[in-house]
Amino acid sequence: MSKEFDKRVDDFFRTYQDRGMKKWQGFMLSDFTSKADKIDKERAKVYEKKKPMNEKEISELLMIAYSNHRSVSVQLKQLDIDDKFLPDIVGTVDGYQVDHVVISGVWIELEDINHVEIK
Known part of the structure; x- marks a missing residue:
C-alpha cells in the first residue's frame, strides 16, 4: 500500500503547477479592497475650475456669510x-x-481664493 501511495504522491508533484499569486487572492480583506476602491474613486474625481473672482467680490461674499452665519464653499487657486x-x-x-x-x-489667504459661493 505504501508503494501505491508513494506513486500517487510522485505523480501529483510531477504534474503539479503552482498557481502563484492566484492562490493568495482569496486572502484580500474586503475592507482593504473597499478602501482601495474609495481612494481610486476619489483620485478620479475632477473638480472643474469655477469662474475666477476678484478680491473685492470674494471679500463681499465672505463678509455677508460671516454677518449672517451662513456656510460658504471656497475653491482655492x-x-x-x-x-x-x-x-x-x-x-x-x-x-x-x-x-x-x-x-x-x-x-x-484671500489671494489664494479663486471662487466663493454662499450656501
Whole structure:
C-alpha cells in the first residue's frame, strides 16, 4: 500500500503547477479592497475650475456669510500634483480679516481664493 501511495504522491508533484499569486487572492480583506476602491474613486474625481473672482467680490461674499452665519464653499487657486483643482473647502466663516479668512478652523489667504459661493 505504501508503494501505491508513494506513486500517487510522485505523480501529483510531477504534474503539479503552482498557481502563484492566484492562490493568495482569496486572502484580500474586503475592507482593504473597499478602501482601495474609495481612494481610486476619489483620485478620479475632477473638480472643474469655477469662474475666477476678484478680491473685492470674494471679500463681499465672505463678509455677508460671516454677518449672517451662513456656510460658504471656497475653491482655492492651488492645484494638486496632477494639476487638478482640490475639493472646495466648505464650512462657516469663523473669522475674517483684511488678508485672510478662517473657515471651519482653516486659515485661508484671500489671494489664494479663486471662487466663493454662499450656501
